[in-house]
Amino acid sequence: MADVLQQVVSGIASGGVYALLALALVLIYRSTGVVNFAQGEMAMFSTFVCWELLDRGLPYWVAFFLTLAISFVGGVLIERLVIHTVSRSQALTVVTVTIGLLILLNGAAAWIWKGEQRTLENPFPSDTFDVGGVVIAAQDLGIIGVSLAIVLVLWAFFQRTRVGLALRAAALNPASSRLHGVRVSWMLALGWGLAAVLGAVAGILVAPTQGSFDQNLMLPVLIFAFAAAVLGGLDSPIGAVVGGVVLGVVLNLVGAYIDFFADLRLPAALLLILGILLLRPNGLFGRSVVKRV
Amino acid sequence: MPLLELEDVEARYGAVQALHGITLDVGERQVVSVLGANGAGKTTTLRAISGTVRRSGGLRFDGKTLPRSPEAVARLGIAHVPEGRGTFAELSVDENLKLGAYTRRDRSGYASDYEELLKHFPWLAERRDQQAGTLSGGEQQMLALARAFMARPRLILVDEPSLGLAPLIVKQLFDVLRAWIDEHGMSALVVEQNANVALEHSERGYVLEVGRVAVEGTADELRGNESVRRSYLGY
Ligand SMILES: Nc1ncnc2c1ncn2[C@@H]1O[C@H](COP(=O)(O)OP(=O)(O)OP(=O)(O)O)[C@@H](O)[C@H]1O
Ligand SMILES: [Mg+2]
Numbered sequence: 001m002a003d004v005l006q007q008v009v010s011g012i013a014s015g016g017v018y019a020l021l022a023l024a025l026v027l028i029y030r031s032t033g034v035v036n037f038a039q040g041e042m043a044m045f046s047t048f049v050c051w052e053l054l055d056r057g058l059p060y061w062v063a064f065f066l067t068l069a070i071s072f073v074g075g076v077l078i079e080r081l082v083i084h085t086v087s088r089s090q091a092l093t094v095v096t097v098t099i100g101l102l103i104l105l106n107g108a109a110a111w112i113w114k115g116e117q118r119t120l121e122n123p124f125p126s127d128t129f130d131v132g133g134v135v136i137a138a139q140d141l142g143i144i145g146v147s148l149a150i151v152l153v154l155w156a157f158f159q160r161t162r163v164g165l166a167l168r169a170a171a172l173n174p175a176s177s178r179l180h181g182v183r184v185s186w187m188l189a190l191g192w193g194l195a196a197v198l199g200a201v202a203g204i205l206v207a208p209t210q211g212s213f214d215q216n217l218m219l220p221v222l223i224f225a226f227a228a229a230v231l232g233g234l235d236s237p238i239g240a241v242v243g244g245v246v247l248g249v250v251l252n253l254v255g256a257y258i259d260f261f262a263d264l265r266l267p268a269a270l271l272l273i274l275g276i277l278l279l280r281p282n283g284l285f286g287r288s289v290v291k292r293v
Numbered sequence: 294m295p296l297l298e299l300e301d302v303e304a305r306y307g308a309v310q311a312l313h314g315i316t317l318d319v320g321e322r323q324v325v326s327v328l329g330a331n332g333a334g335k336t337t338t339l340r341a342i343s344g345t346v347r348r349s350g351g352l353r354f355d356g357k358t359l360p361r362s363p364e365a366v367a368r369l370g371i372a373h374v375p376e377g378r379g380t381f382a383e384l385s386v387d388e389n390l391k392l393g394a395y396t397r398r399d400r401s402g403y404a405s406d407y408e409e410l411l412k413h414f415p416w417l418a419e420r421r422d423q424q425a426g427t428l429s430g431g432e433q434q435m436l437a438l439a440r441a442f443m444a445r446p447r448l449i450l451v452d453e454p455s456l457g458l459a460p461l462i463v464k465q466l467f468d469v470l471r472a473w474i475d476e477h478g479m480s481a482l483v484v485e486q487n488a489n490v491a492l493e494h495s496e497r498g499y500v501l502e503v504g505r506v507a508v509e510g511t512a513d514e515l516r517g518n519e520s521v522r523r524s525y526l527g528y
Contacts, residue, residue: 162391162395165384165388165391165392165395166392166395168384168388169381169384169388169392172381172382172383172384173379173380173381173382175345175375175379176375176379176380176381177392178345178362178363178364178367179343179345179363179367179372179373179375179379180367180372180392180393180395180396180440180444181364181367181368181395181396181444182364182392182395183364184364
């Protein structure tokens with residue numbers, strides 16, 4: 001039993017990372033209306049930026065927050081310079097552009113950082129605690145704590161601030177929002193900036209758990225995050241968080257007790273995506289608004 | 294100087310020209326009606342003002358040329374209650390009202406305006422946390438007006454508030470609009486098919502026919518006009 005709980009805790013930790021990236025996907029899906037396939041590569045790029053800043057001797061948390069700021073600006077710029085210019089086209093065009101971005105960012109990172117394996121500093125101690133027989137890694141607790149904090153800050157921003165409300169309104173009803181003076185086009189850019197920040201946190205948290213990383217760090221993570229977002233409902237932020245945690249825990253438990261499953265995690269995630277899209281396209285928490293016409 | 298002046302305004306949807314040169318004005322503290330048959334260009338006239346359709350011609354607000362983007366027009370103090378009401382269906386009633394006040398910076402003004410709003414629409418208080426999409430049609434129309442009020446605009450554009458509503462509700466809506474406008478020294482340009490109610494609450498009116506102004510005058514003049522009476526007032 002203690003063993004199971006142990007697996008659950010580390011499952012929640014990896015689920016927290018999936019949740020952050022899934023939230024980023026949801027954020028962009030709600031505002032721009034497409035799945036941003038470049039989300040993982042944006043996160044990978046941020047992770048390299050953080051590595052670079054640390055490599056140049058900045059203290060960890062300075063590098064961390066500086067990376068978030070750079071990522072935010074990067075996300076805004078990507079929206080303004082790339083996405084905005086095709087935003088009037090069909091969804092397929094925009095999706096194709098995000099796939100182009102994926103390839104571009106991956107190639108750029110391989111070129112800038114030479115495609116070598118890097119190691120990102122781990123901010124958390126490698127200690128473990130024994131809580132009533134359950135061994136919990138400080139690293140897992142740290143990841144859970146940071147993920148939770150980010151989710152709460154984001155929630156407060158969207159629910160409690162004027163700009164957060166305008167962001168939601170701009171995604172739900174852009175025409176009406178403009179009539180109220182909301183600069184919808186800038187709200188989209190802001191959404192991309194926030195998504196980039198979420199991705200950066202996910203990348204920075206996940207990289208040390210892999211030992212070393214290169215430009216392909218986030219490809220599998222994006223698949224899991226996508227599965228989590230689809231599971232929760234692509235337009236539901238709560239769904240993304242729940243989906244991420246559920247996926248993390250389930251994958252971890254199954255992987256711990258069925259040894260050949262480790263290699264099957266990605267195909268399993270893809271199957272899950274397919275199954276949900278076929279059987280329950282709105283996911284667990286997808287939009288269910290009572291509309292009167 | 295009138296608050297709003299349109300001079301020879303044209304507008305088109307792609308190849309379709311909807312306005313063929315509209316000239317009208319709205320004075321300070323006035324309610325002005327725009328009447329006309331379906332497809333006459335009433336909605337398009339409001340859209341031309343708020344910048345939600347491509348238009349040309351002279352459009353001045355407070356003597357200055359109106360900007361082209363809806364956001365900028367809204368920030369100048371023009372609130373547009375659009376056809377279809379523009380409800381944020383998934384958001385709560387309270388959030389809808391806050392969006393109405395989006396361009397405002399004075400928190401205390403918002404609170405006192407909210408109190409005043411409750412005097413006209415007391416049901417808002419108990420529905421504050423309800424999803425706005427679940428309100429009745431009449432309630433959504435009141436909410437749309439309320440959102441516009443919360444912006445403290447200088448001019449309110451209202452598109453067919455009576456659409457699909459019972460006569461009693463329509464009268465109440467117009468009464469509230471008139472009262473709020475008089476109380477706060479605002480102006481309004483109201484598109485309406487229900488000419489009787491509209492003229493009762495207006496100083497002046499315009500009748501549009503296929504994208505042009507066919508008749509204009511004070512509310513009394515329009516009521517006395519033979520063809521207006523036959524076509525729009527029904528007696
Ligand atoms: N989105 C659009 N695309 C193309 N043509 C349009 C569009 N909206 C309106 N029109 C055309 O422009 C003209 C004026 O339309 P408008 O909506 O302004 O009329 P209206 O007076 O508001 O009518 P109603 O009383 O039915 O609301 C009509 O001929 C209409 O067919
Ligand atoms: Mg109309």
